[in-house]
Every structure is written in structure tokens, then in C-alpha cells.
Amino acid sequence: xxxxxxxxxxxxxxxxxxxxxxxxxxxxxxxxxxxxxxxxxxxxxxxxxxxxxxxxxxxxxxxxxxxxxxxxxxxxxxxxxxxxxxxxxxxxxxxxxxxxxxxxxxxxxxxxxxxxxxxxxxxxxxxxxxxxxxxxxxxxxxxxxxxxxxxxxxxxxxxxxxxxxxxxxxxxxxxxxxxxxxxxxxxxxxxxxxxxxxxxxxxxxxxxxxxxxxxxxxxxxxxxxxxxxxxxxxxxxxxxxxxxxxxxxxxxxxxxxxxxxxxxxxxxxxxxxxxxxxxxxxxxxxxxxxxxxxxxxxxxxxxxxxxxxxxxxxxxxxxxxxxxxxxxxxxxxxxxxxxxxxxxxxx
Amino acid sequence: xxxxxxxxxxxxxxxxxxxxxxxxxxxxxxxxxxxxxxxxxxxxxxxxxxxxxxxxxxxxxxxxxxxxxxxxxxxxxxxxxxxxxxxxxxxxxxxxxxxxxxxxxxxxxxxxxxxxxxxxxxxxxxxxxxxxxxxxxxxxxxxxxxxxxxxxxxxxxxxxxxxxxxxxxxxxxxxxxxxxxxxxxxxxxxxxxxxxxxxxxxxxxxxxxxxxxxxxxxxxxxxxxxxxxxxxxxxxxxxxxxxxxxxxxxxxxxxxxxxxxxxxxxxxxxxxxxxxxxxxxxxxxxxxxxxxxxxx
Numbered sequence: 001x002x003x004x005x006x007x008x009x010x011x012x013x014x015x016x017x018x019x020x021x022x023x024x025x026x027x028x029x030x031x032x033x034x035x036x037x038x039x040x041x042x043x044x045x046x047x048x049x050x051x052x053x054x055x056x057x058x059x060x061x062x063x064x065x066x067x068x069x070x071x072x073x074x075x076x077x078x079x080x081x082x083x084x085x086x087x088x089x090x091x092x093x094x095x096x097x098x099x100x101x102x103x104x105x106x107x108x109x110x111x112x113x114x115x116x117x118x119x120x121x122x123x124x125x126x127x128x129x130x131x132x133x134x135x136x137x138x139x140x141x142x143x144x145x146x147x148x149x150x151x152x153x154x155x156x157x158x159x160x161x162x163x164x165x166x167x168x169x170x171x172x173x174x175x176x177x178x179x180x181x182x183x184x185x186x187x188x189x190x191x192x193x194x195x196x197x198x199x200x201x202x203x204x205x206x207x208x209x210x211x212x213x214x215x216x217x218x219x220x221x222x223x224x225x226x227x228x229x230x231x232x233x234x235x236x237x238x239x240x241x242x243x244x245x246x247x248x249x250x251x252x253x254x255x256x257x258x259x260x261x262x263x264x265x266x267x268x269x270x271x272x273x274x275x276x277x278x279x280x281x282x283x284x285x286x287x288x289x290x291x292x293x294x295x296x297x298x299x300x301x302x303x304x305x306x307x308x309x310x311x312x313x314x315x316x317x318x319x320x321x322x323x324x325x326x327x328x329x330x331x332x333x334x335x336x337x338x339x340x341x342x343x344x345x346x347x
Numbered sequence: 348x349x350x351x352x353x354x355x356x357x358x359x360x361x362x363x364x365x366x367x368x369x370x371x372x373x374x375x376x377x378x379x380x381x382x383x384x385x386x387x388x389x390x391x392x393x394x395x396x397x398x399x400x401x402x403x404x405x406x407x408x409x410x411x412x413x414x415x416x417x418x419x420x421x422x423x424x425x426x427x428x429x430x431x432x433x434x435x436x437x438x439x440x441x442x443x444x445x446x447x448x449x450x451x452x453x454x455x456x457x458x459x460x461x462x463x464x465x466x467x468x469x470x471x472x473x474x475x476x477x478x479x480x481x482x483x484x485x486x487x488x489x490x491x492x493x494x495x496x497x498x499x500x501x502x503x504x505x506x507x508x509x510x511x512x513x514x515x516x517x518x519x520x521x522x523x524x525x526x527x528x529x530x531x532x533x534x535x536x537x538x539x540x541x542x543x544x545x546x547x548x549x550x551x552x553x554x555x556x557x558x559x560x561x562x563x564x565x566x567x568x569x570x571x572x573x574x575x576x577x578x579x580x581x582x583x584x585x586x587x588x589x590x591x592x593x594x595x596x597x598x599x600x601x602x603x604x605x606x607x608x609x610x611x612x613x614x615x616x617x618x619x620x621x622x623x624x625x626x627x628x629x630x631x632x633x634x635x636x637x638x639x640x641x642x643x
Binding site for chain 2 (some may be wrong): 221
């Protein structure tokens with residue numbers, strides 16, 4: 001500390017105050033103070049206590065205010081507003097005009113809604129289990145590799161920090177039917193790879209492949225969960241004569257089921273909203289007809305309706321349909337989790 | 348399968364059993380070799396991207412990893428052809444504002460949930476967690492309408508200002524950390540006559556640096572890599588952030604454009620490199636943050 005500079009003086013000053021404060025507050029005062037916070041009836045009268053409580057609640061309101069304002073203005077408000085907008089015709093320029101259930105009727109008859117929803121569900125159904133299986137397999141390897149585990153965890157996580165747009169650009173080249181690395185690698189093992197980016201049948205599998213590349217977050221979660229499984233459980237299982245598979249099935253899986261469930265829910269919600277990579281690859285100024293059909297994911301369609309065609313009423317109806325789908329899927333998953341998830345010590 | 352067998356042998360460090368140990372080390376070696384192969388497969392695309400960005404234009408589509416000559420000029424050209432420096436600075440400014448805003452506001456809210464008693468606390472915290480599950484696409488249009496009504500679309504403000512109101516993920520993360528702080532230190536602060544705000548500033552924040560760094564680092568990454576918001580709010584190229592700009596570069600110079608993939612890849616590398624650097628600089632915070640949220 002340099003005495004003389006304002007910062008140095010301020011620092012000294014505060015340190016001095018702290019010391020003085022501690023001296024002033026003798027043993028008895030400190031005990032009283034702590035007692036007050038533990039709500040000891042010996043010290044304060046009920047009236048006094050409720051006054052402190054009220055003061056604390058008022059302070060809490062202050063601390064919470066950013067979130068409370070944000071919740072009303074940017075979450076609950078927009079959620080309800082989008083419900084209302086879904087019953088209007090709105091182009092962001094003129095006032096919304098009430099059209100009743102027109103948007104929903106249109107939505108039910110729009111083949112692209114079904115197409116984009118189908119594409120998204122197809123992707124989700126493949127991406128979520130495959131990425132979980134890949135992450136679990138590699139997390140088990142990380143544990144087996146012992147002191148090398150953290151090193152490989154770091155290396156395997158790196159793709160996950162790549163910006164989604166960069167991932168899209170990169171995979172346009174990697175998945176290129178003639179020159180891409182993926183097909184070159186397949187050729188090495190004698191497989192003639194498909195036209196990933198132009199054959200309608202292979203566009204979605206290509207996107208699934210892309211999505212598996214950045215599985216790092218799921219990997220880190222599983223690796224952490226596996227390390228928390230107590231060794232004595234394996235010991236006990238072995239004494240009972242359980243083989244490796246049985247120990248995995250009856251010890252490892254139940255003990256990490258919380259992490260599995262968490263990633264299932266979070267990855268499903270994220271997959272149903274897949275946007276940046278597909279938009280980068282197949283939309284914008286230079287999109288192909290195959291990409292525009294097969295790469296049309298639900299949120300891409302929603303985005304285009306809202307911000308390219310300025311049909312924001314219709315897009316709001318799309319948004320609410322998505323909201324209901326995600327809510328339903330999540331509720332089903334939570335319900336199922338009650339049967340499969342094992343919560344150690346907090347049932 | 349070997350891996351599974353390995354895992355299951357976690358807790359028997361003490362028992363000296365020679366055949367077991369040999370099998371264990373064999374399993375360990377197999378795991379390391381398998382991981383090394385996977386590590387190569389997963390990092391190869393990034394390596395390829397970095398090297399391809401240094402290739403002569405005609406060579407990008409050739410299979411070789413190594414460029415025949417290193418064309419460092421690609422990186423000069425990309426700065427001349429594209430306002431990349433502006434985009435880098437824009438992205439950095441927006442990401443920094445987003446990260447600082449979300450960390451401070453979420454810490455305030457997390458402080459209330461961790462240390463203050465008030466009616467309906469658990470209910471409200473449940474509501475915070477519930478908003479984490481809310482799809483962003485559902486609130487996108489009305490949120491746009493709000494910024495539009497304020498005359499702020501077409502500026503960078505909507506990209507970060509929403510973060511001033513805290514965010515469920517960070518509130519949860521910081522609260523979990525706050526709850527691990529030793530209560531005695533807070534009591535000592537109270538004894539010293541600190542009010543709630545004083546406790547927050549002089550006791551809780553200084554002790555929570557790791558959690559605050561996690562929050563900053565996560566939001567830097569989230570903001571740096573986001574495409575949707577810049578796509579919705581920004582029309583003018585001089586305001587673009589990198590993902591938004593990169594998409595334009597791809598459309599203009601890549602597919603359907605002039606086929607200058609060397610430039611597209613150079614821009615791609617420049618957008619990715621800061622994130623890789625951030626990750627290596629703050630690795631343990633990334634890992635800890637992810638493990639905290641996944642383990643609940």
C-alpha cells in the first residue's frame with residue numbers, strides 16, 4: 001500500500017474502521033447480534049422482530065427489483081402479448097388488427113408448419129439421445145483415463161466454444177459431397193459418402209452430425225457427475241458378485257440419473273429451438289431449394305415469418321404453438337423422471 | 348466395455364492386488380488411446396479450418412491439411428475487403444456490456460434469494476427457475492416491439508440492455524455459490540455495522556470472485572456467439588457483431604458468391620479464436636460453471 005495516494009489512504013481508513021468496529025462490538029454485542037439473526041426470542045420483543053422482518057423484506061424488494069422489472073417487462077408481459085398478437089394481423093409498422101383465430105386456422109393448413117415441425121422433431125429425436133450416448137461413453141473413458149481425464153475433457157470441449165455461425169460455415173465445407181473431409185474420411189474406409197448439403201434425404205442427417213461435434217457441455221456435466229459416485233458403492237456391488245455391466249446398470253446409471261435427466265430436458269428444449277447453424281447453412285441470400293425445404297427448422301420458419309415477411313401475428317401463433325409443444329414435452333419428461341431418476345438422500 | 352469396467356473400479360485404491368492393478372492400468376491405457384483418437388477426430392476440423400484459411404484460394408478444396416505455401420496475405424485481404432476490425436470491436440463492446448450487466452444485476456437478485464428473508468421467497472425462486480425453461484422464441488416478437496417503440500431497433504442497445512434485469516441462469520448459479528459462503532463472515536460484517544448493501548459490496552462480492560468470473564465468462568461467450576439478436580436488431584453493416592457479419596461474408600464471398608472461401612475461412616478463424624483463447628484462459632471457470640448447473 002502506498003501511503004499518500006488517495007487509494008492508499010482510503011484503504012487504510014477502511015481497515016482502521018473495521019478494526020475499530022470489531023473492538024467496539026465486544027463479546028456481548030456480537031452474541032446479541034448473531035442472536036438477532038437467528039431469531040432468538042430471548043433478545044427481541046415480537047413487535048421489534050416483526051419490524052426487523054419488514055425492513056428485511058423491504059431490502060429484499062430492492063435487491064429483487066431488477067429481476068421483478070425484467071420479469072414483468074421482458075418475460076411475463078411478452079409472453080401474454082405474444083398470445084394476444086397471435087390473434088391479430090401485425091406487421092410491426094401499423095397497429096395490430098384483431099383477426100380472431102385466423103392465424104391458427106392458417107397454421108393448421110400451412111404445409112410448411114408441418115414440414116418445419118417434422119424437420120425439428122426428426123433432428124431432436126436423433127440429436128438428443130445420440131449426443132447423450134456419445135457424451136456418456138466419452139465421460140466413462142475420461143474417468144478410466146484417471147489423471148489424463150481433465151486434459152482430454154479440455155480438448156474435447158473446445159469445439160463447443162466455436163460460434164454457431166462459424167460451425168455452420170465450417171460444416172458447409174466439411175460436409176461438401178465432393179471435397180468435404182467427411183466424405184474423404186468415409187472414402188478411406190471404402191464408403192461412397194452422400195451429398196450431405198444438397199441431397200434432400202441427407203441434409204438433416206448432416207445437421208445431426210454437425211450437432212454432435214459440439215457435445216462438450218454434456219460431456220463436462222457427465223464427467224463431473226461420474227466423479228461424484230462414491231467408490232464404496234462399486235465395492236459393495238462387487239462383493240455381491242455384480243459384473244461390470246451390472247455395476248454400470250445398477251450403480252453408475254442410477255447415481256448419475258439426475259445429470260442424465262437434466263441434460264435430457266435442457267438439450268431437448270435447445271434442440272427444438274435449433275436456429276443459428278441451419279440458418280447459416282441454408283438461408284440468407286444464397287439458399288438452395290433442397291436446403292430451404294429440409295433445413296427449414298421451426299424457429300427458422302418463425303424468424304422468417306416475423307422478420308423477413310413481417311407477418312408477426314402469424315409468427316406469434318407459431319411461437320405459441322412452440323411454447324405449448326415445449327411445455328408438453330418437458331412435462332412428460334418430468335413425469336417420466338419420477339420413475340427413473342434417483343435422488344440421493346432427498347426424495 | 349473396458350471403460351465401464353475401469354470406472355467401476357473407482358474406490359479401491361487401498362487394496363494391493365497385483366493382477367487387478369495390471370488389468371486396471373491396461374484399461375487405463377486403452378482409455379487414453381481411445382480418447383487420443385477421439386481428441387484428434389474432434390479437433391481436426393478446427394485445425395483444418397485454421398490451416399485452410401492460410402491456403403492459396405485454389406487449394407481450399409483439396410484434401411491436404413498443410414498449405415503448399417502459407418498465404419498470410421489472406422488475413423490482410425480480409426481486413427481490407429470486410430469491416431472486420433469494426434465487427435470485432437462491436438462484438439467485444441456488446442459482449443462486455445452484456446456480461447457486466449448480467450453479472451451485477453443477477454448478483455443483486457441472488458443476494459436476496461440467498462441471504463434475505465421475505466414472504467414468498469421459495470415461490471419466487473421457483474418462478475425464476477421456470478423462466479429458464481421458457482423458449483426465447485416465444486418472447487422474441489413482443490420484445491422486438493418494445494425496443495421498436497423506444498426507437499432503439501437498429502442500435503446495439505437491445506443486444507445487451509435486457510441483461511440489466513438479471514437472468515435466471517446466472518441468478519441460480521450465483522445463489523448456489525452465495526449459499527456456500529461461511530455465515531460467520533456475514534455475521535462479522537453485520538457486527539461491523541454493514542447494511543445489506545454494504546454486506547453485498549464489501550463481503551459477498553469480494554468472496555464470490557470465482558462465481559462472478561463464471562458468470563462473466565459464460566455471458567461473454569453467449570453474447571459473442573449469438574446470431575439471432577443481431578439478425579433481428581441490426582441492419583447497418585457498421586453496427587454488426589461478428590456472427591451477423593460472418594453470415595454476410597458467407598453469402599457474399601462463399602456459397603453463391605465469389606467463392607472466396609479463403610477469405611470466409613480467415614474471417615471464421617478470427618471469430619473463433621477469441622473464444623478459444625477465452626476458454627483456455629478461463630478453463631476451470633467454464634468447467635466449474637457447467638458442473639454446478641448440471642449437478643442440481
